[in-house]
Amino acid sequence: MGRTGKGKVRVILAHEYPLFVEGLRAALEADSRMAVVATAGDGDALSQRAGTSRPDVILVDLNLPGLGGLEALPRLIRAAGKGRVIVLGARAEGGLVREAARCGAKGYLLMDSSPRRLAQAVASVSAGRTDFVMDPEDFPGGPAADLTAREREVLTLVAEGLSSKQIAAELSIGPRTVETHRERLMDKLGVKNAVDLVRSAFARGLVKL
Structure with a gap:
């Protein structure tokens, strides 16, 4: 996957509210392994930056204006190339988490996750693993x-x-x-x-x- 010169995990943050994005940026960049390479406040900007910023991980709020919800995840994943998507949600709803996984997301985190939890999930997903707020047994087939x-x-x-x-x-x-x-x-x-x-x-x- 594309990394910065020092091997940091390249992250795109996608959320409607700039203050929330800056909070996420501060939380992630407090970890020396992380580098926020782009941010996006709407679906169009996210699609563009996913294709040009060579992200390892995209953190995205599914309520992002212009995104299109879960149905847009496969398209976003294609635009991101090798980038992997973590969905940010307000609640741990089983159906939503399962559907995000079906659509190709590699993680699902709550928006109020601690900075440490956030960095842990990004590192795990960038390394090829998955990280969902609910156990894998909650997914289809469990x-x-x-x-x-x-x-x-x-x-x-x-x-x-x-x-x-x-x-x-x-x-x-x-x-x-x-x-x-x-x-x-x-x-x-x-x-x-x-x-x-x-x-x-x-x-x-x-x-x-």
């Missing part, structure tokens, strides 16, 4: 993607605070069947109790408030 429709129904009701007896009445199934679904859910999501099951479900975007 346990979270294997939940049946009934398991998702049970999970939603568990998250709403219903007991197994109440869930059984709601779904017209037996309490023992509900318990079986709960056990399978905990096994698939890798947790040991109902509290962690609900916490994991919200974190993965499987249920919403």
Whole structure:
């Protein structure tokens, strides 16, 4: 990949607000491995700079004006050549993270990530790895993607605070069947109790408030 003369990771920052961009720049360039080689405040500028600045990594907000959201990622990746894309998001929504990965992003970070976390992700992605705010098992083909429709129904009701007896009445199934679904859910999501099951479900975007 293209690097600066001293072998630094070449980064493009793409966000609508200049103050946010400058904050990202300061956070990254505090790490001696990083060099911000370009910034962009809209989709057109990003496409142009991705093709001329030889970035190793592009940090991009999907709400960037003129970008076109997730559907634009493949086009941006082609323009960037060997550059790899990390998406910046406001929330860790499972569906959005999975879709970003499908569209070619190599990372997904929250906008309030610490400077250290940010630099760690950029370094990791520039080295050919991936870095997503959610575990790889949350992506298609992992346990979270294997939940049946009934398991998702049970999970939603568990998250709403219903007991197994109440869930059984709601779904017209037996309490023992509900318990079986709960056990399978905990096994698939890798947790040991109902509290962690609900916490994991919200974190993965499987249920919403």
